[in-house]
Amino acid sequence: MSGERVVALAHDWLNGMRGGERCLDLICKEYPKAELYTLLFRPELVSEAIRNRKVHESGLARLPFFKDYYRWFLPLFPRAIEAFRVPAGTDLILSTSHCVAKGLIPPEGGRHLCYCFTPMRYAWSLQEDYFGRNPVKRALIEKMLARLRDWDRAASDRVDQFVAISRHVQTRISKYYERESTVVYPPVATHYFTPDEAGGDDGFDLVVSALVPYKRVDLAVRAYTRSGRRLKVAGAGTEREALRKLAGPSVEFVGRIPDEGVRELYRRCRFLVFPGEEDFGIVPLEAQACGKPVVAYGRGGLLETVVAGHTGVFFSEQTEEALLEAVAFAEEQTWERAAIRAHAEGFSEERFVRGLLEQVDALMKRPKR
Numbered sequence: 001m002s003g004e005r006v007v008a009l010a011h012d013w014l015n016g017m018r019g020g021e022r023c024l025d026l027i028c029k030e031y032p033k034a035e036l037y038t039l040l041f042r043p044e045l046v047s048e049a050i051r052n053r054k055v056h057e058s059g060l061a062r063l064p065f066f067k068d069y070y071r072w073f074l075p076l077f078p079r080a081i082e083a084f085r086v087p088a089g090t091d092l093i094l095s096t097s098h099c100v101a102k103g104l105i106p107p108e109g110g111r112h113l114c115y116c117f118t119p120m121r122y123a124w125s126l127q128e129d130y131f132g133r134n135p136v137k138r139a140l141i142e143k144m145l146a147r148l149r150d151w152d153r154a155a156s157d158r159v160d161q162f163v164a165i166s167r168h169v170q171t172r173i174s175k176y177y178e179r180e181s182t183v184v185y186p187p188v189a190t191h192y193f194t195p196d197e198a199g200g201d202d203g204f205d206l207v208v209s210a211l212v213p214y215k216r217v218d219l220a221v222r223a224y225t226r227s228g229r230r231l232k233v234a235g236a237g238t239e240r241e242a243l244r245k246l247a248g249p250s251v252e253f254v255g256r257i258p259d260e261g262v263r264e265l266y267r268r269c270r271f272l273v274f275p276g277e278e279d280f281g282i283v284p285l286e287a288q289a290c291g292k293p294v295v296a297y298g299r300g301g302l303l304e305t306v307v308a309g310h311t312g313v314f315f316s317e318q319t320e321e322a323l324l325e326a327v328a329f330a331e332e333q334t335w336e337r338a339a340i341r342a343h344a345e346g347f348s349e350e351r352f353v354r355g356l357l358e359q360v361d362a363l364m365k366r367p368k369r
Contacts, residue, residue: 211237
């Protein structure tokens with residue numbers, strides 16, 4: 001489907017293989033000749049399909065400390081992405097973005113399709129989770145955030161087609177950008193995340209998450225410490241030590257582990273616990289692909305990926321009591337591993353690629369707006 005179009009790819013930054021980079025990896029395999037534009041590039045931390053092409057890194061990458069402390073340079077991101085010059089004759093920019101990659105300017109006659117993970121969280125929502133509650137600090141950054149919102153809205157107007165990762169994000173695109181969008185769900189590696197043939201579990205529940213405030217891992221740690229149930233926490237982040245101080249002996253932190261280790265944890269756990277609100281959430285689908293039910297906060301994108309009573313249980317308030325009630329309810333159910341797995345197969349990599357390329361073809365056939 002990719003044909004002979006000249007395509008350029010854009011991604012916010014490349015310093016690891018998280019959910020967004022796994023989407024980009026599949027896109028790169030469809031467009032092996034496409035050049036890639038990004039603020040930050042750490043080739044040793046991304047896949048072969050991503051790094052084996054010409055990658056244009058922003059001028060910010062030459063600044064001291066940028067690669068280690070890039071988030072502190074947020075006010076400079078818009079100018080950095082707009083400084084790139086995409087060659088004339090490029091037919092399509094395909095950006096994968098939750099920050100500024102959608103601001104890459106196409107050449108005259110070129111189109112821009114943005115696969116949008118979310119409108120920029122720092123600018124439009126969750127400022128408290130990212131910048132804290134200190135009123136002095138918030139006052140100092142509010143003017144910067146106002147400018148960032150103005151830029152973000154203007155940059156969205158240059159995008160010809162938005163494709164959202166979920167209906168939840170589709171609503172946010174409409175709210176903040178006043179733009180219509182279609183939905184293509186992100187991919188889950190269902191060929192890799194598979195059930196253990198032996199079945200069963202080892203009597204622990206599992207959190208797989210970055211250890212940052214908005215993920216609300218603290219809620220799970222407090223609840224499991226209180227109940228004495230076993231919980232394993234896989235992941236790393238700024239909240240690690242604070243969470244350790246909250247944890248009792250029934251909670252174990254296993255750190256950041258490779259995919260093979262994560263798959264084994266999925267296979268051996270009772271339930272995957274997901275206490276935060278996400279725009280989509282790959283982790284719950286990976287667990288379901290391994291045949292394991294999910295206990296999750298019932299808001300955001302998980303309402304589209306977990307089926308209550310069939311593949312998991314929702315709790316309606318982010319409190320220890322509500323979470324523990326949901327866990328107790330899950331313990332009483334009989335879960336059908338094959339049915340949970342079958343649900344996850346609807347979010348396969350093949351379906352993602354097919355859906356996104358259909359959106360590209362539809363855009364390129366339409367008159368330019």
